[in-house]
Amino acid sequence: DVKVTQSSRYLVKRTGEKVFLECVQDMDHENMFWYRQDPGLGLRLIYFSYDVKMKEKGDIPEGYSVSREKKERFSLILESASTNQTSMYLCASRTTGTLAKNIQYFGAGTRLSVL
Amino acid sequence: DQQVKQNSPSLSVQEGRISILNCDYTNSMFDYFLWYKKYPAEGPTFLISISSIKDKNEDGRFTVFLNKSAKHLSLHIVPSQPGDSAVYFCAASADNDMRFGAGTRLTVKP
Numbered sequence: 001d002v003k004v005t006q007s008s009r010y011l012v013k014r015t016g017e018k019v020f021l022e023c024v025q026d027m028d029h030e031n032m033f034w035y036r037q038d039p040g041l042g043l044r045l046i047y048f049s050y051d052v053k054m055k056e057k058g059d060i061p062e063g064y065s066v067s068r069e070k071k072e073r074f075s076l077i078l079e080s081a082s083t084n085q086t087s088m089y090l091c092a093s094r095t096t097g098t099l100a101k102n103i104q105y106f107g108a109g110t111r112l113s114v115l
Numbered sequence: 116d117q118q119v120k121q122n123s124p125s126l127s128v129q130e131g132r133i134s135i136l137n138c139d140y141t142n143s144m145f146d147y148f149l150w151y152k153k154y155p156a157e158g159p160t161f162l163i164s165i166s167s168i169k170d171k172n173e174d175g176r177f178t179v180f181l182n183k184s185a186k187h188l189s190l191h192i193v194p195s196q197p198g199d200s201a202v203y204f205c206a207a208s209a210d211n212d213m214r215f216g217a218g219t220r221l222t223v224k225p
Contacts (some may be wrong), residue, residue, distance in 0.1 A: 002157070035215075040124070042117075042204060043159075043215040050211075092159055102147045102208050106158030 006107035013114050021110050025093030031094040041061040052107040067090035082113045118142045119207050121216035128223050134192040136219050138205035145207035150190050153202045195223045
């Protein structure tokens with residue numbers, strides 16, 4: 001089974017803090033993604049990475065950055081947390097194999113509260 | 116700009132009856148469609164998918180129907196079980212672009 005692990009289930013941070021959200025996958029997947037989930041808005045893509053050291057902006061990258069130094073790990077960084085970044089953050093990974101390339105596997109999520 | 120829309124935020128069904136969850140999309144370039152299921156405190160898990168070359172895909176109690184001319188897909192669950200209570204997201208993809216709907220919360224009552 002594919003396992004995507006997010007380091008924290010719940011986080012509470014203060015406005016202006018630098019926040020790191022970590023994600024690790026164990027299936028040697030090439031692609032990894034960060035989403036945020038908000039009521040009524042579904043999952044919105046923040047950043048994604050096709051491979052190590054590669055990153056691409058998603059639909060809502062403002063206020064975020066990412067790091068992918070190793071294939072299995074994809075980190076989301078909030079440089080200076082703000083209250084509007086309070087949300088559920090979901091990490092996902094995906095293989096590039098033809099048959100399964102559309103299926104993303106998700107972690108359990110990190111619920112971040114910024115006070 | 117929501118390219119994938121799930122207009123019903125919630126749905127309540129009696130155990131044993133059919134659940135029908137609907138999804139509409141606007142981008143005609145989407146060629147692969149998926150349904151994900153999400154329980155509280157867990158990440159979404161893949162449920163069933165359909166390619167644009169088909170109009171139906173069945174997997175046990177779950178069937179997805181695709182109407183390309185209407186840009187509409189639906190998920191049928193028959194018979195519904197209390198364990199099916201969850202939030203269901205539909206997703207549509209084209210190449211490397213995947214878009215998710217806002218989700219529908221299904222409650223199956225015993």
